[in-house]
Amino acid sequence: MEGSSGEAPLLSIDLRRCLLKPVTRERTVRLSDMKEFFTDPDAVERTLSRRDPKIYEYREFTPKEEPGHLSVGITVVYPGKVGREYYMTRGHFHLKDAAEYYYCIAGRGILLLQSKSGEVAYVELRPRKIAYVPPGWGHRAVNVGRRRLAFLYVYPSDSGHDYGVIREKGFAKIVVEERGRPKLVDNPRYST
Numbered sequence: 001m002e003g004s005s006g007e008a009p010l011l012s013i014d015l016r017r018c019l020l021k022p023v024t025r026e027r028t029v030r031l032s033d034m035k036e037f038f039t040d041p042d043a044v045e046r047t048l049s050r051r052d053p054k055i056y057e058y059r060e061f062t063p064k065e066e067p068g069h070l071s072v073g074i075t076v077v078y079p080g081k082v083g084r085e086y087y088m089t090r091g092h093f094h095l096k097d098a099a100e101y102y103y104c105i106a107g108r109g110i111l112l113l114q115s116k117s118g119e120v121a122y123v124e125l126r127p128r129k130i131a132y133v134p135p136g137w138g139h140r141a142v143n144v145g146r147r148r149l150a151f152l153y154v155y156p157s158d159s160g161h162d163y164g165v166i167r168e169k170g171f172a173k174i175v176v177e178e179r180g181r182p183k184l185v186d187n188p189r190y191s192t
């Protein structure tokens with residue numbers, strides 16, 4: 001007897017190449033897809049006038065988008081900066097107040113967290129560490145290393161994703177490079 005049958009899928013994961021099989025959703029996000037999420041518009045335009053870099057990609061498996069199911073996926077955030085700001089995911093709130101786990105596979109990152117009332121927190125992402133996103137907290141992964149940041153995530157399949165507030169205002173804090181090191185600073189574009 002091998003593999004799986006019917007309603008109980010068995011997934012394969014290639015940790016080195018960050019591949020998951022099967023996938024039900026996959027996406028590559030380039031700078032042009034998330035221009036408004038970086039805080040320095042001049043740096044965005046300068047970069048885009050030369051090239052449109054891949055910022056991150058993810059591959060995900062959702063058994064069913066129904067209550068009770070869990071989705072699993074792998075995100076890879078590439079190394080790099082737009083101006084002083086490190087490459088990162090857009091970040092979102094779950095529409096339903098659902099929690100999420102991030103298991104770091106490779107690289108160095110910061111998981112930025114923000115509650116709906118504006119409280120800010122962060123967690124370091126390092127290989128073999130598991131970060132927890134509490135229900136109701138917005139979250140964004142930032143690659144502060146020189147290599148790819150890769151993490152596996154698990155969350156309830158019917159959570160939904162809300163990018164609106166973050167697209168409009170961003171997070172209260174951003175992660176920038178200062179004297180060669182990552183630093184959490186106030187987001188100049190954030191207003192309460």
Ligand code: F6R
Nearest residue numbers: 058073075089090091092153155
């Ligand atoms: C799912 C989740 C991650 C992110 C992914 C891309 O709830 O938190 O899988 O979706 O890392 O980030 P976003 O969705 O913010 O573009």
Ligand code: ZN
Nearest residue numbers: 094100139155
């Ligand atoms: Zn999420």
